[in-house]
């Protein structure tokens with residue numbers, strides 16, 4: 001017998017309480033029972049996003065909300081800035097290009113965060129920038145971008161909005177939407193929201209809603225204004241992913257019971273322990289300067305292919321982590337610590353990593369990732 005451990009940056013494990021709720025008989029989405037669930041979910045999402053705005057939900061993966069953000073807020077030819085420092089930054093550029101926006105790209109080496117100055121310079125040189133797009137956490141490289149600082153640059157520009165992909169940021173670290181002046185925040189269900197894949201979320205500031213009024217791009221299913229109109233009446237425009245919404249109610253109750261600040265602190269602790277663990281056995285962090293608390297990207301040791309680390313963990317130990325993508329393929333592997341994870345998940349992941357590395361011929365030299373992580377986790 002071999003147990004399976006899911007330590008990838010999405011999908012992430014789903015708590016038993018949530019699985020149980022989702023296994024109950026289906027309820028009808030226009031019946032009072034659903035309305036009750038949905039009302040609770042609407043309030044819980046505002047708490048999670050730290051906003052007074054409506055948080056819209058769609059039956060889609062996170063990319064659906066990303067596409068919706070572009071289609072609902074801009075018009076063909078609008079000039080926007082995207083940060084190309086990983087797979088998902090690239091995706092903003094691809095979506096914007098698909099919709100005929102004029103994309104100015106800031107190229108950032110993978111593993112590094114964008115410097116706010118780079119954005120400030122481009123904004124200063126282009127008074128007609130309509131949007132700035134970023135990842136709060138660039139999952140492909142394990143980088144956290146300076147969201148708060150970039151928000152400061154955009155905040156006072158009436159004709160520019162700041163669009164944040166928080167797919168592995170929401171529920172991991174603080175991104176107080178209203179306080180920081182984030183104009184659009186999108187996320188997905190299968191990350192820190194501890195749900196199966198299938199829900200996408202988007203919240204818009206007042207400024208972003210004004211952009212929505214003048215945007216001329218076509219949209220149908222991902223029509224934010226239509227969805228908000230329905231949400232205010234306690235319903236969804238189309239058939240929602242009822243089971244996932246029922247699960248979401250449980251998740252939001254769990255997050256509220258733990259407290260958002262404690263949720264963030266837990267992720268920080270687990271991330272710190274993971275980083276200390278891998279470094280203790282001589283491995284280098286791929287994003288040492290601005291690491292995300294959602295996922296730790298680790299450079300594969302000299303002579304070992306990162307994909308072999310991933311494969312050995314899965315086949316020999318039943319542990320699923322993620323490898324590198326595109327230019328980072330083979331060079332890195334990624335250990336996630338977001339969502340329904342605790343101390344012993346980190347210990348399990350690091351213990352299995354040590355064993356897999358030994359299998360691949362890596363000399364641990366009596367060093368221990370587990371021990372280093374324990375030292376962090378034992379601190380109160």
Ligand SMILES: Cc1ncc(COP(=O)(O)O)c(C=O)c1O
Nearest residue numbers: 061062063088137139167168188
């Ligand atoms: C930062 C980031 N943005 C966007 C996405 C895309 O989300 P989805 O795969 O749910 O469409 C992901 C998925 O891993 C992500 O990590």
